[in-house]
Amino acid sequence: MTDNLENGTTATQLQLRSAEAITTEERTQLQMVIARFLRHKVAVASLTVFILIVLFAFVGPLLWKYDHNIYREIPANQPPNWDHPFGTTQVGHDLMGQVMRGTQQTLKVGFVVALLSTGIGATWGAIAGYYRGRVDAVMMRIVDVIIVIPILALVLVLAGLTRGTTWWNVALIIGLFGWPSTARVVRGMVLSLREQEFVEAARAMGAGDGRIIFRHLLPNTAGVIIVDATLVIATAILVEAGLSFLGFGIQVPDTSLGLLIQTAQTAVFTRPWLFYIPGAFVIIIVLTINFIGDGLRDALDPKQQMIRR
């Protein structure tokens, strides 16, 4: 019997059998998600780089001798060297200290915005999709209203007019206007989920609307929400950098990657390290987050097979 199979198998049959071999092992959902994520090489590499950057931003300042402030003993305009791995500025900043601080502020903004905006967006979308009818119409019109205005302009106006912005203010303002797209996606999913049997079962067992929305519907959209959150972080980081660049975001003496690039704008050829290093950090952060999101999308999609096609 086995002989027969061995002789007559094609590549696909072998693959199918190895797929069976994998699925016959008992695994929890989480294990499967992790296994699928680990298969996505680029995503794993991105996650590693991203963790290193997080460590650099949050643990780095504890270890490195300079922070983002001006010190008299720092020589001006040094290109990268052993004492100052990222070089120094004209007035006596150590760029590595500045980049650490800037990355930290940028990441904090990204995470807070992700929490806030996916939280609001998911709840908003779930409620609209669950109740449908007039509630849905009103709630989604509000989403339309916010989407009409370009987010950077809106955030720029608010951050600019309130002045004296800190990373926390910037995060709040971006978070309060970043959620409409999440709301749309979640609403779409909830509209189809609410018709399924498990919702009816929950209702038959006496679950109220709140319980159905938060315990049954939202967890089922978790995959989409997590992927969406990674996109939100990436957008938030770019918006924050843009704000700081225009001078309406995080203010001196604090710093952010956008602010660092703004000061180095005209130094592209004369002191290139000041321009390229903070820029590279923004790009690498956003790039890795996007790749992680890509990997998570595949990993959290239950329709994905355990074998590579």
Place this chain on the structure above:
Amino acid sequence: MPAFSIAPVLVYVLRRLVTTIPVLIAATFFTFILVDMAGDPLLELRFATPPVPDATIKAREEFLYLDRPTLERYWLWLTGIGDTRGDIGILQGKWGPSTQGAMDIGQEISERFMITLRLVGAATVFSLSLAVITGVISAVKQYSVVDNVLTFFGFLALAMPVFWLAALIKEAGIWANQNLGTNFATIGATSPLYYRMEGWDKFMDVVLHLVLPTLTLMLTGYAAISRYQRASMLEVLNSDYIRLARAKGLPNRVVMRRHALRTALIPVVTLAALTVSGALTGAVITETVFRWRGLGTFLTQAIAEYDAFAVMAFLVLAGVLVVLANLVADLLYGVLDPRIRYD
């Protein structure tokens, strides 16, 4: 087959415009309240040292309509009914008083709008074309080296901050001018002597000033749409009717252009409106880097001067532009997909 008539399309356009009016009005109300809460334009005046006489502050308040409650001020801004000076009421085409000296918001913004429109228009056209071309190539050559390289550059472009790329392109332009003898303009939308030029020179002047900023916006805007184009083209290429078209013996060129691309463009057209909105925000930053006197600098200046009515003017214009782009996208839908009817 019924003869093609333009009437249903017109009715559709009218109905769409009528339904967007409440959304736009709600959006203006919402932003008006936000702008109003965000900052007091007279803060500096109130706490100035030495103190400014009360009468001066009163006069300023009256000039900016700050002596009225917020809701009344919004009503006044929208309709101009109940105003005695005749400088406010957006529905009558009056944009309200400005804090920036004798600036007339309406005149200033319409001048600057034309400048920004050039940039946004060029950027939208070029980034959409680039997106469609790269997306289709990626899909047709799926998983090839070309596809992987294009995908990588797409992700890179998505991750690049507009201002970083803008500064880089500007400096590269300056470098090219100095070393390669090219003639890109890196500052402003036109040369200072533009008003003295004629015909061809005028046109070339505009083009040379457009090249670098358009390149910036094109590269930051195309990537997202390119990904959608790739996905949508892949879906179409794997469908039965494409197989049928090939089985009929149609040449590859015809299958691609007439059957595949036309259908694959439909989802992408929806995103065109998004591109306009993206180009507009991108323009705010790009104009700052390239020192254009366009809408972007208009906005940042208005914010710096606490010029609430000027900020509102920008937001209204941006909103209208996005709404119009959406409408155009919906109409293009009908051109591409004959199943869609406007009734």
